[in-house]
Amino acid sequence: MTDKNSLGIELSAKLPPAAADVAVCVFEDEPGAADGELGELVEGLKRDGEFKGEAGTSLLVHTAGTDGARRLLVVGLGERADFDAGAMSRAAAAVVRRAREGHIRQLNFVLPPSENGRRMIRAASEGAMLGLYDNSFYQKREDETKLETLNLVSAEADAEQTAELLKEIERGRIVAEAVNWARALADEPGGTLPPEVFARRAAEMATAANANADILKFATDGFTNAATAKVGTSAIESRKLGYLLWSDTVVANKDELLYAAIQEARAMFEAGYRPPLKRLFPVAGRNAKATIQGQLVNMRDGGFISQHDFHISSLIADVVTGGDVDAGSLVNEEYLMSLERKHFCALLDHPKTQERIMGMLQTGKPVRN
Numbered sequence: 001m002t003d004k005n006s007l008g009i010e011l012s013a014k015l016p017p018a019a020a021d022v023a024v025c026v027f028e029d030e031p032g033a034a035d036g037e038l039g040e041l042v043e044g045l046k047r048d049g050e051f052k053g054e055a056g057t058s059l060l061v062h063t064a065g066t067d068g069a070r071r072l073l074v075v076g077l078g079e080r081a082d083f084d085a086g087a088m089s090r091a092a093a094a095v096v097r098r099a100r101e102g103h104i105r106q107l108n109f110v111l112p113p114s115e116n117g118r119r120m121i122r123a124a125s126e127g128a129m130l131g132l133y134d135n136s137f138y139q140k141r142e143d144e145t146k147l148e149t150l151n152l153v154s155a156e157a158d159a160e161q162t163a164e165l166l167k168e169i170e171r172g173r174i175v176a177e178a179v180n181w182a183r184a185l186a187d188e189p190g191g192t193l194p195p196e197v198f199a200r201r202a203a204e205m206a207t208a209a210n211a212n213a214d215i216l217k218f219a220t221d222g223f224t225n226a227a228t229a230k231v232g233t234s235a236i237e238s239r240k241l242g243y244l245l246w247s248d249t250v251v252a253n254k255d256e257l258l259y260a261a262i263q264e265a266r267a268m269f270e271a272g273y274r275p276p277l278k279r280l281f282p283v284a285g286r287n288a289k290a291t292i293q294g295q296l297v298n299m300r301d302g303g304f305i306s307q308h309d310f311h312i313s314s315l316i317a318d319v320v321t322g323g324d325v326d327a328g329s330l331v332n333e334e335y336l337m338s339l340e341r342k343h344f345c346a347l348l349d350h351p352k353t354q355e356r357i358m359g360m361l362q363t364g365k366p367v368r369n
Contacts, residue, residue, distance in 0.1 A: 007096075007132055008149045009125050009169050012108075013157040019108040023073040023095045026053035027080045027112070038063070042074055054078060055087065058098050073098055077112065085116075085123040092127030096147055103145035110153045117156035118168050124152055125172030133180045135187040195319035196336035198222045201242045202320070203281040215327070216291065218242070219284035223292050223320050280330035283322025292317040308352040308369055315343040 015022065026042060041063060045051040051059045055078030063072045075091045075098075077083055092109070099107050109128075114120045128150050157165055202218040222242045224230075232238030235250040251260045293314055300310040319340045322331055347353045352369050359367030 007128065007147060009128060009173065010149060010151045011121070011157045011162065011165055011169065012151055012153055013155060015108055015110060015153050016151070019151075020070045021073070021099070021102075021104045021107045022071070023075060023099070023107055023109045025077050025091055025110070025112045026051065026074050027077050027083070028053040029079050038072060041072060045074065052076070055082070056090070056094070058094050060098060060102050071102065071104070073102070073107070083112070083114070085119050088114075088120045088123040089127030089130070092124040093131030096128045096131030096150070099147045099150075100145075104147060105145060106149045106151070107147060108151045108153055113155060117154055118161075118165060121152060121154055121156065121165050122168040122172040125169040126176045127172075129173050129176030130179060133183055135183070195316050195340055196333050198242065198320050199283055199322060199331075199336055200281055200333065201245075202284065204245075205242060206282075215282055215284040216288045219288050219321055220292055220295075223317055224295070278332060280332050282328045283325065283331050283336075284320075285322055285325050285327035285329060287327055289317050289321040289323075292321070306368055308350075308356075311350075312347065312353075315347065319343065 022038060024038065024042060026046070041061070042051075045059070045061070046053065051057070051074055053074075053076040055076055057076040059074050061072045061074065063070060073095060075094055077087055077091055088111075095107070095109055109124065111117075111120060111124055132147075152169070154165075199219070202215050202222050205218045206215045225241050225243075230241060232241050232243050235244060235248075238244040239246050239248070249260065249264060251257050296305070296310050296313050296317070299305045300307065305313070319336055322329060322336065323339050325331070355369050356367045359365065
């Protein structure tokens, strides 16, 4: 789903002597956080009006080796009176984004002094991880240099407190990764349910309709909806199509989504929620696969899909129906995922699949072959 970014966050009490790239925070009404020549450089930028320290602003400067640094990234925090953990988090996110734009691999981030240094370190960690998020995980992109290490430089990081501060960094990381995961879910395009989920949904929908219902109809309907990219025009229709479960909560007003989600998560926690146990479920079997393939043959012969489309769809149908098994055979998701993995690896070796991959990488447009 997402292009998983990994960022190592470290902690030190002083700026390393060989720090090539350094980021510092600047208040509108106070001197910069850096000392020595870097501090003088920041003051020069403010004095000349090149950088004022306004919240949400940043500037990347080449320093010609000032205090050993090659580049200096200054980030505005606004006025000191307005500075809080939220401002620290937003500044850290801006630092990470600018570092990515500047093709910086390792960055030392000098944190401003604060009465609550531990909270600010956690906020910096959380903001840095939030700044990594990029919703273009399905779009073409050139090879880019990623930020690998962020060293937080804080006067709080003495020998006695380092262990506790590292725990604060980890807490910030956990929160941010959960937020990024939720953001990625929201950015995920429709129609991306994997075949094994369609197979399980078909069994659940058949059971919900009638204890003795034939899974064939639900499996073929689910496959057809996916193959034709049918879109649910409402939550109710999406439930009927199998894109949503009937147990999923529907919120009519989008402005209430976050509140409803938070309340439901709290209720689940208070109720002692545990993930459901993995269980076996029936699949439609080889007869359903033959029915689906009959539909695919008509589409291929009618010119609606190519031969390679037919090949790919047949493999997906094999997974959705459970492979070469009898109707009603009980399987688990691991079995279907192994079947999907086998077909996926076989498709990667197919020349026409490789043509499609190269076409998308080179032109950004799908190749129909």
